[in-house]
Amino acid sequence: MGIEAETVERMVAWRRDLHTYPELAYQEVRTADLVARELAACGLSVKTGLGRTGVVGTLSRGDGPTIGLRADMDALPIQEATGVAYASRTPGVMHACGHDGHVAMLLGAARHLAARTDLTGTVHFIFQPAEECEGGGRAMVEDGLFRLFPCDSVYGLHNWPGLPLGTFATRVGAIMASLDTFEIAVTGFGTHAAMPERGTDTLVVVSEIVLALQTIVSRRIAPTEPVVLSVTQIHGGDAYNVIPDHAVIRGTVRCLDEAVRKRVAELIEAIAGGTAGTHGARAEVAYRFGYPATVNTADAVGTALAAAGTVPDITARRGDVGPSMASEDFAYMLEACPGAYAWIGTDGTRPSLPLHNPGYDFNDEALPVGAAYWAALATHSLGT
Secondary structure, eight states: OOHHHHHHHHHHHHOOOOOOOSOOOTTTHHHHHHHHHHHHTOOOOEEEEETTTTTEEEEESSSSSSSEEEOOOOOOOOOOOOOOTTTOSSTTOOSSHHHHHHHHHHHHHHHHTTOOOOOOEEEEEEEEEOOOOHHHHHHHTTTTTHSSSSOOOEEEEEEEEETTTTEEOBBEEEEEEEEEEEEEEEOOBBBBTTOOGGGGGGGHHHHHHHHHHHIIIIIISTTTTTTEEEEEEEOSSSSSEEEOEEEEEEEEEEEHHHHHHHHHHHHHHHHHHHHHHTOOOOEEEEEEEEOOEEEEOHHHHHHHHHHHOOOOTEEEEEBBBBOOEEEEEEEHHHHHOOEEEEEEEEOOSOOOOOOOTTTTTOOOOGGGHHHHHHOOOOOOOHOO
């Protein structure tokens, strides 16, 4: 099931236009306008403003199954360094995660499917804002996504550097990790740096807390349970000769299992408090539960793999790919509706640069592959 040459040309044009004019989370006004305009031009009914800047286009072909297909729209606060002719014209903002490609693929699939009359059922094309750490998926769900547009199942697709072009990969269960953050505020007693015995050195306490936190993964959680705990910020002190009375530690935690996630949060609290107390200091922990793990259901994974198997340009299918410890707020949609999230390879003759790299650019050769997968998934789910 191939995508028409004219539609492929349009996808490339859409993708490069979006790349030139990227928009951050909840600022995707121009992007949403383009999406809504193109969906309407295909004859779809269109709902805008869902989850603030989200868009849903609906293709109805009588009674039958209903599926949701989702693409994310937002860019990242990164200064682009690709050097391409269609590079971002917005200083400090670029599409470094391929969401421009995701939008273009789903628009291409909508255009292709809208021209067909042999489907029976409904497809909701979901264009989501604010995936990058701002919870746009949750915002759409809370704004009534599945109440207004009920789905039997919902599907997501992400380009994946490191996988060859034409590779489709997914798995049953958790495919991406939860995303939590923590802040530990340590209070001691400030003093002259030449007289440390007269105070409580917060920086020594902070140093020991950072090291002790590493034992959570290595000694407190079973080695069969994937966990990442990374300290990413330490702030404290302003002068060479002053031991500060306050310092802050910040970091992130990624887990695949919900029980492990809660256990890690408890251990951070206990270790920080205990370590600080040993030195006569005080530690206050603010743990923020963010995105849940992205968990695929077995039936939906089977459907996705079967659909991918009908796409000639998908030359390799993997249903047992290892999970990523990165995170994805499509997880909120999967909490509300069964479905599956998958990766599509983008490495062509040259390997793609990593996601979130200032030199990254979506491989346009993947556009017809992804759009054909979406079309095949709709065909497989709805039937003819």
